[in-house]
Amino acid sequence: MGDHGGIEDCIRVSQSIVQWFRFASPQSFYPLAGRMVPWFWAAAAIFGIAGLWMSFFVAPTDAQQGEGYRIIFVHVPASWMSMFIYLVMAFWAGLGLALNTRVSSMMAQALAPTGALMAALSLWTGALWGKPMWGAWWVWDARLTSELILFFLYLGFMALQAAIDDPRRADKAGAILALVGVVNIPIIYFSVKWWNTLHQGSSVNLAKSSMATTMLWGMLLMALAFWMYSIAVALMRVRAIILERERHTEWVKHAVA
Amino acid sequence: MQWHSVGEFFAMGGYALYVWGSFGACALLMVAEPFLARRRLIEVRRSLIRERLADELESQQRTR
Amino acid sequence: MLNVSGLACSRGERRLFADVGFSLSPGEWLHVQGENGSGKTSLMRLLVGLSPADAGSILWRDEPTPSAEFRRDLIYLGHHAAVKEDLTPLENLRLAAALDGIALDERAALAALIRLGLRGREELPVRVLSAGQKRRVLLARLLTRPAILWVLDEAFNALDVAAVKLLGDLIAEHLANRGMAVLTSHQPLPVPGGKTLTL
Amino acid sequence: MLNVSGLACSRGERRLFADVGFSLSPGEWLHVQGENGSGKTSLMRLLVGLSPADAGSILWRDEPTPSAEFRRDLIYLGHHAAVKEDLTPLENLRLAAALDGIALDERAALAALIRLGLRGREELPVRVLSAGQKRRVLLARLLTRPAILWVLDEAFNALDVAAVKLLGDLIAEHLANRGMAVLTSHQPLPVPGGKTLTL
Amino acid sequence: MNPFLATVRRDVLLAMRRKSEVLTAVFFFVIVTSLFPLGIGPEPVLLKKIAPGILWVAALLATLLGLPRLFAADHGDGTLEQMVLSPSPLGLLVAGKILAHWLLCGLPLVLLAPVLGLQFDLDASALGVLTLALLLGTPLLSLIGAIGAALTLGVRGGGVLLALLVLPLYIPALIFGAGAVEAHIAGLDVGGHLSLLAAMLVLAAFFAPWATTAGLRIALE
Amino acid sequence: MNPFLATVRRDVLLAMRRKSEVLTAVFFFVIVTSLFPLGIGPEPVLLKKIAPGILWVAALLATLLGLPRLFAADHGDGTLEQMVLSPSPLGLLVAGKILAHWLLCGLPLVLLAPVLGLQFDLDASALGVLTLALLLGTPLLSLIGAIGAALTLGVRGGGVLLALLVLPLYIPALIFGAGAVEAHIAGLDVGGHLSLLAAMLVLAAFFAPWATTAGLRIALE
Ligand code: HEM
Ligand SMILES: Nc1ncnc2c1ncn2[C@@H]1O[C@H](COP(=O)(O)OP(=O)(O)OP(=O)(O)O)[C@@H](O)[C@H]1O
Ligand SMILES: Nc1ncnc2c1ncn2[C@@H]1O[C@H](COP(=O)(O)OP(=O)(O)OP(=O)(O)O)[C@@H](O)[C@H]1O
Ligand SMILES: [Mg+2]
Numbered sequence A: 001m002g003d004h005g006g007i008e009d010c011i012r013v014s015q016s017i018v019q020w021f022r023f024a025s026p027q028s029f030y031p032l033a034g035r036m037v038p039w040f041w042a043a044a045a046i047f048g049i050a051g052l053w054m055s056f057f058v059a060p061t062d063a064q065q066g067e068g069y070r071i072i073f074v075h076v077p078a079s080w081m082s083m084f085i086y087l088v089m090a091f092w093a094g095l096g097l098a099l100n101t102r103v104s105s106m107m108a109q110a111l112a113p114t115g116a117l118m119a120a121l122s123l124w125t126g127a128l129w130g131k132p133m134w135g136a137w138w139v140w141d142a143r144l145t146s147e148l149i150l151f152f153l154y155l156g157f158m159a160l161q162a163a164i165d166d167p168r169r170a171d172k173a174g175a176i177l178a179l180v181g182v183v184n185i186p187i188i189y190f191s192v193k194w195w196n197t198l199h200q201g202s203s204v205n206l207a208k209s210s211m212a213t214t215m216l217w218g219m220l221l222m223a224l225a226f227w228m229y230s231i232a233v234a235l236m237r238v239r240a241i242i243l244e245r246e247r248h249t250e251w252v253k254h255a256v257a
Numbered sequence B: 001m002q003w004h005s006v007g008e009f010f011a012m013g014g015y016a017l018y019v020w021g022s023f024g025a026c027a028l029l030m031v032a033e034p035f036l037a038r039r040r041l042i043e044v045r046r047s048l049i050r051e052r053l054a055d056e057l058e059s060q061q062r063t064r
Numbered sequence C, D: 001m002l003n004v005s006g007l008a009c010s011r012g013e014r015r016l017f018a019d020v021g022f023s024l025s026p027g028e029w030l031h032v033q034g035e036n037g038s039g040k041t042s043l044m045r046l047l048v049g050l051s052p053a054d055a056g057s058i059l060w061r062d063e064p065t066p067s068a069e070f071r072r073d074l075i076y077l078g079h080h081a082a083v084k085e086d087l088t089p090l091e092n093l094r095l096a097a098a099l100d101g102i103a104l105d106e107r108a109a110l111a112a113l114i115r116l117g118l119r120g121r122e123e124l125p126v127r128v129l130s131a132g133q134k135r136r137v138l139l140a141r142l143l144t145r146p147a148i149l150w151v152l153d154e155a156f157n158a159l160d161v162a163a164v165k166l167l168g169d170l171i172a173e174h175l176a177n178r179g180m181a182v183l184t185s186h187q188p189l190p191v192p193g194g195k196t197l198t199l
Numbered sequence E, F: 001m002n003p004f005l006a007t008v009r010r011d012v013l014l015a016m017r018r019k020s021e022v023l024t025a026v027f028f029f030v031i032v033t034s035l036f037p038l039g040i041g042p043e044p045v046l047l048k049k050i051a052p053g054i055l056w057v058a059a060l061l062a063t064l065l066g067l068p069r070l071f072a073a074d075h076g077d078g079t080l081e082q083m084v085l086s087p088s089p090l091g092l093l094v095a096g097k098i099l100a101h102w103l104l105c106g107l108p109l110v111l112l113a114p115v116l117g118l119q120f121d122l123d124a125s126a127l128g129v130l131t132l133a134l135l136l137g138t139p140l141l142s143l144i145g146a147i148g149a150a151l152t153l154g155v156r157g158g159g160v161l162l163a164l165l166v167l168p169l170y171i172p173a174l175i176f177g178a179g180a181v182e183a184h185i186a187g188l189d190v191g192g193h194l195s196l197l198a199a200m201l202v203l204a205a206f207f208a209p210w211a212t213t214a215g216l217r218i219a220l221e
């Protein structure tokens, strides 16, 4: 019985690998992505509407920060996504470098602008939050600083890819940079954190002890919405990239008929 | 619900600039980005179609 | 020894060549011909392994390139001068050998330079040499580094009549010692025999 | 028109040449010959005024050079490519003209490029062109900028057979229009007549 | 087309072709200003105090970084020879190149400085003075830098030697430029500082193209 | 001769031939550290406080300034192609080039830093910590920088793009390096800072030559 199951497992795994490689070809991924995009938009819209409802009409006023705290409902999802997308991007880029699968490199390229956008939003909303709460648009706090550096890493990745004409070369160079960045992000995060706490006690601290459950739900729903949005927009972009890069193949000529 | 009027809602307890600045920027960028991505797709498609047309014209001329 | 088959290369949207194949045995050489922009330099770069081919295979001693062995057996001299303008010809030659892991004593290096007609210029920085003299410094490497396959891209450029003859003699000697060579040139080459490949 | 006398040049401690003199009238051309390192390039640079001579005089229309008039009448193309690798051939040609204060419309620029066999490469960045194609972009300037004296240093380098013939024809045309030319080359030149100066 | 404008257009076009060039000059400015707080520590009062100095030094270094490329590319590929031999006056072409350098390396810094000033918690009027000082100062940096770039062209050790030559000349601009902002923060009048900057700019605008031209001719000999 | 040592020797020789090169890297360091007092004003207490940060940022920028030339010259004249095709392993040659870069750009800064620290009135033990931190930190800068230099080789907008890529990665070195000195001045223990720097150095020494080699191969394709 166990033996039998093992074989079945093997077959299933190898089938899924085959399947995966099938979708790893631009030709089959292009229509698949096209079919998935509307679903992710729909999910983003549903979660977004629910999240906005929660954040403006259900979540109560904060005792200390008044209504100003509501920025949390966009700030935290944007911050989370900006970090998460970098990991995903580096994963795809590394896969493209190792296995030479074209789609994964294209996926990495498609994710970068969205990640940069999330980082920019995190910085922007954070700054708008900081002014009323701390009285300054910007302080050199650990989190803020590492988010800023993350933003620079995204920009570097995009600038490097834009600067190289040959897409194959751009993919490989970008992948190396993304991987080096991944090794560095934890180092950066902890160094900045330590650096900050050495100097001064955190005058910068949000009373986040007793977050109302409705607040938490609002935040989670918004985070889901941001997540779905990122996937949808990255899939849209990867479709454009596929067509741009494969424009001389037969299948593209037929696909756009 | 904690809002008693629309005006109160938009005033956000005095934090209007900051709250709406944040949500507004998010909305703006998150509308603009898909729009740009879509335009990029449309543009590639259009140039592909143009290229096919050029191919056809060329082959017509050659057969003539 | 060198077997090339089905090689294809495209640059941008342009297919430069496809299905190029040839083979060389010891003592043979190949003249790659073609107009400006027909893809000679591109072919050379594929051949030595500097850029990847779209399709096709390159076998050296029946093994796919680039292998460590292939790199040991190969000298490639391209359009570039590949000499350091701030160093003297002598230093250039000796350091290039050291980088390749080859011991080259001063005597041998000097002899090579003199053979290439650089007597009296051994101690000048390459920067002040004339165009043809710079090429000669590069070519001196052919004498100091033992290799079986010489891949020379437009090596006859900028050389005067005497130097063209000299290089021709060097190549002929190399072939006589069971060496092989792949050359490009727009001028007629002063080397007898040889296969031809036109792109 | 061009009268050169008693020209001398030394580099380092080496006297390259002394007492060089010649004169050119409309329709005449001069072939400067010599081995590698004999001082051809150095002579050219003296001639156009890029470096000062140790002795001697260069007169253009009986006036000492470099004068503004001389610069207007002169085209000098040297060993260097003098094209911007990031721009297209078309942009290169038009911007070079604009820098010289000459109006050059797209049509004329295109015509010049096509004459030099660059059809289909007008819109590529020069960076990706082949060695010979880069030289051709530079040579297109001969067609777009009216000048009386052409000073071409090794202009035939890297060109294929067709392009060598083309450039020969261009020079012959130019001479027929009462132009003048000073050329160097290690190959025999496809231009009839001409004085010779051996360094 | 006028050769002066043609040169400006050409250089801007070249920079645009290398898309990242303009953007990255600005990024360098941003990153350098952000490095100092990281080196110095996150105390807001301290940071605010040294902000004008840091912004000015960063602007200066950002300008400096672009300088070696001002003539080097044209020198390397022989275009500079062609410019010297061109019928157009060399001074005009050189002035065009300097203007293009400022448009690409100086102006973006001026526009960006107020945003970066916010990071250091400078108030609106201080930001105004900062911007004005940079608007007068950055063309000065480009003009002086061009002389250095010409003199070190093709010289061994180029880039760093250039920094060595040019930085001492930049010091007056730095002192008056940063000084203006500091004076303003301290509540003093800034007219003196700014008019000195303006005077230096006028002086440089007259002499720098001439000196640069002479330097270029020497470099090509 | 061993190809690794041959590469080191060659690069050092080349730098010596362009005599000014080594000296000017050091001068750049000196001048940048001297600019700040000019931009910020002459208050001794303030200056002492920001000294470690400024010295580290200056060291970082001085290293950065030499980076574009790390591979560019060899790329431009075709020597890099020859290295890739050489029978010696490319990783070895690359490691040699990185070591040479540190010997030329990093080590002089380490030796000079104590002298410059005196300018800011740092005391002897603080100077010792500074030197030690730089000794660990500057090779790290060279190693990380080499990756950036390889990736931007022959790319449009090279030098400044390189700065954009590399500076964010330099930040941990900057924070721990400057942090060590600051901690020492504040009377805290510096062992943690220094051992973190050392750990990062070991990590980089393993990975950077590999990533650099990969980057170079890509650049030549
Ligand atoms: C430009 C300024 C800011 C930036 C770049 C920024 C960045 C970030 C980042 C990266 C995170 C996610 C970190 C994590 O989950 O551990 C985060 C979370 C958060 N931020 Fe900010 N932030 C900024 C300003 C602010 C301000 C002013 C406040 C409130 C006064 C704030 C409150 C929060 C809260 C409550 C979270 C969620 C905490 C958690 O999940 O642990 N942020 N921010
Ligand atoms: N991105 C691109 N798009 C279109 N064509 C390209 C691109 N890159 C290179 N090419 C073309 O590829 C060819 C490269 O030629 P290569 O340098 O191999 O020629 P070659 O035979 O060595 O010529 P030469 O005799 O002039 O040295 C050129 O014709 C060039 O125009
Ligand atoms: N500082 C110096 N000391 C000694 N000799 C020098 C010095 N500078 C240049 N030379 C010599 O001056 C000559 C310069 O020659 P030039 O470049 O004019 O030659 P050419 O005739 O153009 O040669 P080619 O045919 O190779 O292009 C070379 O022989 C060079 O060795
Ligand atoms: Mg070629």
Ligand SMILES: [Mg+2]
Residues within 6 Å of the ligand: C130, C131, C132, D040, D041, D042, D153
């Ligand atoms: Mg010559």
